[in-house]
Amino acid sequence: MTPDRIRSLAPSVLSAEQRESFFARGYLCLPGFVPRAQLLRLRAASDAAVTRTRSLVASNMDFSLDPDHTPESPRPSRLFRASDEDPAFWQYASGSPLVELAADLVGPDVRYREAYVNYKCPGSEMTVHWHQDFAFFPHTNPSVITTITYPVDVTPEMGPLMVLPESHTGEIFDHYDDAGAFKGRIGEADLARLPLDRVVSLPGPAGTVIVIDGGMVHGSRRNESERLRPALVIGYSAADAFPYVAMSPQHSDRHTWHVVRGRRPLYAHHQPLRVKVPPAWTSEDFEPIFNMQRDSETSGSA
Template sequence: MRNILTEEQKSSYHENGYVIGLAPVFSEPEVEQLNANLKQLAQLLEPGEKMSAIREWHMSSKWLYDVCTNPKILDYVEGILGPNFYMWGSQFFAKAPGSKDTVAWHQDAYYWPLHPHNSVTVWLAFTDVDEENGAMQVIPKSHKDGLIKHRSVSGDSVLTLELEEGTFYETDAKSLVLKAGQISLHDDAIVHGSPANHSTRWRNGVTIRYSGTNVRCDLSKAPQFKAYLVRGSDEFNYNPQGAIPTEKFARLPSDQHIASTDEVK
């Protein structure tokens, strides 16, 4: 049975810029296997690297590619993007118990050299995610305001840019609370970020990026960009196609990463 967004959920997404409360994509036994496989993949990290260094490894690891193209996830994404879309990005975000790491308030679309803005990010929880352990927060309806100027940021944020003060009201923030195996979806222009992990539990998840086939990447800014058509047909052929990996767990060489935020903006 397909997990399909209801008309009410679609309407809520377009109005607020995100949707949660969806039926889990993975069962408890499947979540256990996900975390076991993630542990194997993380063994490929070099000393000192954080989990966020596992970025676009769907290009090299068949296990991660299969996670990103799980039909249940694609069913939900299709409810927003329609029948024709591709997958192009993935990155793990993990916060250890007591971690001070934060994600500064930002908009995804500000970083990405993509046009037009027709992209969806899936946040797949590998652990339970709540306010105590640093769940992602969004500013509802902020995707309607267009792109907002960002500035450089330092400190505990894993990003290098953040929104300027006074461009939104942090008191409007909503936390995207998820159980392990659940996903949220958010618009590429919604203002979002996440606080530190004040709990004794891990907060782990992966972001997966999807765009309609009408979205073109500026390859002068992101020359390693690869599109993986995961639903429908590509009548535009704007972007280079990626090759499906064959090795279950493999590290992606750093020179094949899609351009970093500093390189894009």
């Protein structure tokens, strides 16, 4: 699906202006997007996941934990495969209004990718350095999006998502280091070429949904507040965009790569894009983004 084909179809949850703004700027921030009842279910599911980490002493296939996590003072950093972990997450990821939002942006046939929750605990060092999602899972065409839902109010000091508007129209940067290790972040030399003074921070009230293009340069700072910052991340693509590599076992849930709206395509749509192929994402070489980014800490912080 190309933007021109998508434009020929009327949007259902966005206005035509919002859709144009997404194509031009690479992101939308939609406060109040999640209906109240659904928001309460998501918040309860997120809280219940935090409570489940009380039985854990170390990270596992379901949760990544902060180094100072204890069962008495639970400090998760990521819930993997949220759609499998709680029906509330899958109901949200596979239903309206989120899938309709995806359809407005990638076309009527929508492929689901993944769902996970990033938790930034108060006092946590967790920073997400500048990166582009497409570098983690390149597809045969760029009709790939990520949605971020805030189940609670996210204020500016809580480490909200930050985006560099229009960066989705440029190149997909190298996310490997000079030694050939995938670092999940854009290197210093490339960052120096980017107008990071134009970065936009996106705090928002509970129920805000942010959607970014797979090529968007984005990241987030640490949580400087006393409150937990959960962010539910759910990805989709046009159904005719096929991934080059499998998802890591940590991120691959029962529904990964399923078409959740419209029809399963019989042909892939190809659009040439130069992007390095990421690692094979076996369980052994997979690390959550903040771990793989951490051992190359430099001034390129978000």
